[in-house]
Amino acid sequence: MSYSTKQKELILDVIKSKKKEFTIKDIFNELDGVGLTTVYRLVDKLVEDGLINKNISKDNITTYEYLEKCDHENHFYLKCDICKKLEHVDCDCIDELYNHINKNHKFKLNKENIVINGTCSKCEKRERLC
Numbered sequence: 091m092s093y094s095t096k097q098k099e100l101i102l103d104v105i106k107s108k109k110k111e112f113t114i115k116d117i118f119n120e121l122d123g124v125g126l127t128t129v130y131r132l133v134d135k136l137v138e139d140g141l142i143n144k145n146i147s148k149d150n151i152t153t154y155e156y157l158e159k160c161d162h163e164n165h166f167y168l169k170c171d172i173c174k175k176l177e178h179v180d181c182d183c184i185d186e187l188y189n190h191i192n193k194n195h196k197f198k199l200n201k202e203n204i205v206i207n208g209t210c211s212k213c214e215k216r217e218r219l220c
Contacts, residue, residue: 097124101132105142110174111153140202143167157203167203170210172217177210 104120105112118129133154136142143155157167158178166184168177188199209217 097128098132100124101129102136105133105136105154105156108156110176111145111155113151113153140200143203143205155205163201165201165204167205168210169205169207170213171207172209172213175210176205 100121101117101124104117108116114126114129114133117133118124118126121129133142137144137154141157141159143157145153145155147153155169155176157176164182164184165178165180168179169175184201184204188201188204191197191199
């Protein structure tokens with residue numbers, strides 16, 4: 091499917107500016123002259139291409155996250171479940187986990203989109219104070 095370069099660039103610029111999870115409506119609300127259907131189609135294509143991550147909450151709410159492009163083969167993302175911040179990490183230790191899962195569980199991970207959920211240090215500190 092083909093998209094106008096201008097529309098695609100506008101949508102990508104808005105997506106790249108997001109530092110936390112976003113919804114399709116968040117993106118649509120920041121755009122002028124781009125239809126909602128176009129936003130849905132392009133976001134689906136970006137998920138398929140591995141440029142953004144799609145999340146469905148236990149409440150059945152769909153959110154997305156932009157995954158920074160990285161040329162480093164050994165990288166992953168840490169995502170805080172509280173503040174929703176997504177942090178890119180370059181680290182060779184991911185190879186050990188990747189190999190373990192592949193060998194012992196017969197499952198090949200997509201090394202470009204490994205997201206590990208947890209709690210960041212700021213939110214952990216905040217939770218302890220409450």
